[in-house]
Amino acid sequence: MVEQKTPPSPLALTFKAEVKNLSFYYGSNQILKSVSLGVAKKWVTALIGPSGCGKTTLLRCFNRLHDLYPDNRYEGEIWLDSEKHNILSRRVDPIELRMRIGMVFQRPNPFPKSIYENVAYGLRVRGISRRNDVDDKVEFALRNAALWDEVKDRLNQPAYALSGGQQQRLCIARALATDPEMILFDEPTSALDPIATASIEELISQLKDQVTILIVTHSMQQAARISDYTAFMYLGEMVEFDETKKIFTNPAQQQTADYVNGRFG
Numbered sequence: 397m398v399e400q401k402t403p404p405s406p407l408a409l410t411f412k413a414e415v416k417n418l419s420f421y422y423g424s425n426q427i428l429k430s431v432s433l434g435v436a437k438k439w440v441t442a443l444i445g446p447s448g449c450g451k452t453t454l455l456r457c458f459n460r461l462h463d464l465y466p467d468n469r470y471e472g473e474i475w476l477d478s479e480k481h482n483i484l485s486r487r488v489d490p491i492e493l494r495m496r497i498g499m500v501f502q503r504p505n506p507f508p509k510s511i512y513e514n515v516a517y518g519l520r521v522r523g524i525s526r527r528n529d530v531d532d533k534v535e536f537a538l539r540n541a542a543l544w545d546e547v548k549d550r551l552n553q554p555a556y557a558l559s560g561g562q563q564q565r566l567c568i569a570r571a572l573a574t575d576p577e578m579i580l581f582d583e584p585t586s587a588l589d590p591i592a593t594a595s596i597e598e599l600i601s602q603l604k605d606q607v608t609i610l611i612v613t614h615s616m617q618q619a620a621r622i623s624d625y626t627a628f629m630y631l632g633e634m635v636e637f638d639e640t641k642k643i644f645t646n647p648a649q650q651q652t653a654d655y656v657n658g659r660f661g
């Protein structure tokens with residue numbers, strides 16, 4: 397088991413990312429409505445809320461995945477601690493941003509390549525090509541994703557030969573390989589069985605010492621188990637952000653209390 401640190405009060409937090417008055421539109425359809433949120437540096441923050449409230453839409457703003465479709469539009473800002481400008485600005489290259497802010501999706505989506513090549517891919521894109529350097533970083537990322545011992549003797553086998561839980565840990569290793577500052581998880585265990593889910597949850601708890609984590613989850617139990625801070629969204633608005641234990645035991649807003657107590661979903 398991982399020893400748990402006590403998260404500081406939100407007022408004493410250092411934020412890795414700050415979302416300021418962010419609105420987002422798919423074409424003319426406004427989904428996010430002036431959302432503001434701080435993402436705690438090197439802690440786990442969960443985004444919760446009923447289906448369709450905009451959790452995934454918000455998550456995808458952080459690495460500009462919405463840029464892939466021309467009708468999508470952002471208004472507002474997201475600042476990273478090391479940036480001099482808003483990462484939604486056109487001056488920020490989204491490809492570069494995606495190396496710094498990795499993403500793990502709902503279903504494991506390894507490339508149709510070997511286990512080794514899945515992890516090495518991002519390193520090569522980053523210009524790391526010396527065989528020894530790539531080998532070292534692949535091993536480091538696979539160890540970090542708690543997968544090394546299971547795959548070290550079959551690195552050249554196809555990633556698709558792995559179990560679902562192993563594939564998801566491989567996707568986490570792929571995200572870790574480029575040494576990201578933040579990892580976005582979009583319901584990463586929804587396609588996994590309880591044992592694989594437990595190993596991903598334990599891994600997320602370990603990784604927060606190295607990297608800032610923002611996770612969308614449908615499961616309030618999961619949010620309560622693994623997150624230090626929780627943000628509750630409703631109909632595209634940010635209703636409340638606080639320490640997870642406060643959100644689940646003594647939230648400030650009635651709407652949050654109704655949601656976490658299962659009065660609507």
Ligand SMILES: Nc1ncnc2c1ncn2[C@@H]1O[C@H](COP(=O)(O)OP(=O)(O)OP(=O)(O)O)[C@@H](O)[C@H]1O
Nearest residue numbers: 422425427445446447448449450451452453454614
């Ligand atoms: N690519 C898209 N084009 C148009 N509308 C979209 C697109 N993706 C999502 N939406 C709409 O945006 C709204 C928010 O969706 P989003 O997936 O962000 O919500 P969510 O809170 O993550 O939901 P869930 O918990 O069900 O995954 C929904 O009404 C959805 O239909």
